[in-house]
Amino acid sequence: MSKHHRKLADLHTHLYGCIHSVDFLEFLLERDVDWTAYQRNYESVYGVCPPIAEILDRCRSGVAGSRDEFDRLFVFGDGDAGNFDRFQAKFEILNHGSALAGFWRGQVPVSAVIDEACAFIHKIVARQRQQNVGYIEHRMALGPEFSRCQSKEFVLAMLQSYAQYEDADVQARLAISLPREDPWPAWEVVQEAALGPLGHLLTGIDFCYLEEGYPPRQQREFFDAVKDFNRRHPGRALAILYHVGESFNDKSLESAVRWVHEAAEFGAHRLGHAIALGVDPDRYGRHVRTENVAERADQLRYDLRHREGLAEFGVHVDIAGIKAELERISTFPTDHRLTVEYDDAKIDALSRRQDYAIRCVRQLGSVIEVCPTSNRRIGGITNPQHHPVKKFIASDAPFVIASDDPGIFGTTLADEIEWVQQCHHLPDDALAHIVDLSWSSRSEVLTGRSSPATN
Template structure:
């Protein structure tokens, strides 16, 4: 514990020194990444303890983040934990921590349709800012003729999700009938949860995905959940061959709350100025100043209710 404390304290002192040297031109804040697989509750408790113990840490530590590999770790696993964080935020607004959650960036363990469900669940469980959300923003047609693998457990979760929200999703386009969904559920319940399924995205599944995406974007819009979109990173990780296909364009077309980020400027050889140039390339030059201004409203301290 002492080692972690010292690392965090050094970071916060460095931020303070940097701010002082900039004469107020720079404002630095810290978001600590937690492991998706295990130990995140213990690490969170440590962070809250350190906030209480040290005013400097309380000032600069403003968020927790779940990033890195998402495969195998659905947001549903974090539902109860998110509730604890949100309850703590209400009890102690001065030390509130925003929940940042990278999701639907890769789909080696699920279909894009299930990945969109993960986005919706993360938002509804209380995540304040979502990273990337590629499966939500990429055109559904881009997944045509591709076969995806997912477990029986994941497929059942998706089918039950579609069944429970059938009427709402159907407003946005095609979705299998309730009868067909129930039949597939009954059939899959005969299989082992860990068994792998191969799901080929024909025109029907592509149409279904489009409806789920449109529904998902409406959910995020209504909840005012923020998406942090990182164009350069998306081009590489999403293997997007044309900037016109960037999810950012679709997010803006649907009037979602969006902030633009660099993801990892060292790895992707980029900076925030470069990321904003993509607005012109996708036909949203007029959004440049608005998004810069909104970035301040989408800071962790604001989203968590601290300020």
């Protein structure tokens, strides 16, 4: 860690995912929690019931090794890796152990949730500061269970917590995560807070959680509303942070690449993960996928629109063939599933499509957020040779390295950077460039609120 002389900027983190195992244990030792729902869900995913209450009792009695037991239960490690359900089952310890669960059951007031979140903010900032992080953006969802008034209160209280670091050697900013299903109600709350006295600390909006089933084109009108807000309030402009191309089992690899490209086209300032844009297609080998007719039609129209650019990268677009296919599938129901088969030629073309889309993303000015541990453990990209960062380095894509959920992963941003450097043999000057790019890709810089100069 000490070899990074400059302070680091972590641009992709989720507030509760930053809570350190030790801090959460300290918090739980003071509490009496009903773990039934957490245990039931965990058992359905992992096949074993976690003995959380017993572990906590042993920790309270100071039994040797019990704190390590808690750590193993808490951290989503390489051994747990595989998919989002497994991650979520572990993450639930945070929801069920915190005041949120009591709030859901109507047992505690919203003020308890707010006070608790703010107390965690201070613990998290303290840890990140120790880890040489000089700037952090935290993302936090408001939760559909909050009323508009409660949401406003929550955002304001979080901003007041971040305001305590304005003169410190670590700066913290907030981005509100909006539901993909319907971002509009929370957007009202966000705009009001952004224009309020602490709005300089609220610098972005985020879309996270499940992405399959939510094509970027559905957010086009919303992105336009954000861009309009930014034009009217340049001093309080908000960056659009968009998780995309992280999970794409429901569609063709071509469509998965296109989703990332489209998110950038529609105005996302930063793209969360974008695994589809850089993953080595060899990871999947020869295989078969399916996608629905609506996606297929979108993909065919994309190919027509981008045929010249694709041709530059050696991807031939057969105009007559595409028009005939569009005609043919126009009679199918839009949710009908079509089969896509991958042979060597198609896999090779996919890699070229990625190169083309990367060039477009670069030209559009969007920045990719690479979260190595998250991609290994949630994304299941365990072989470093398949990891998207390899292509991003080779093709000079604009990317930053971030930690996503350093608490539940038991990692630090410095660990993430070191992994990239070691696995992909980055020279020191290239590494320095990536660290610099994080500073100049802060939300407030990408939206033009602040100058790229670092603090």
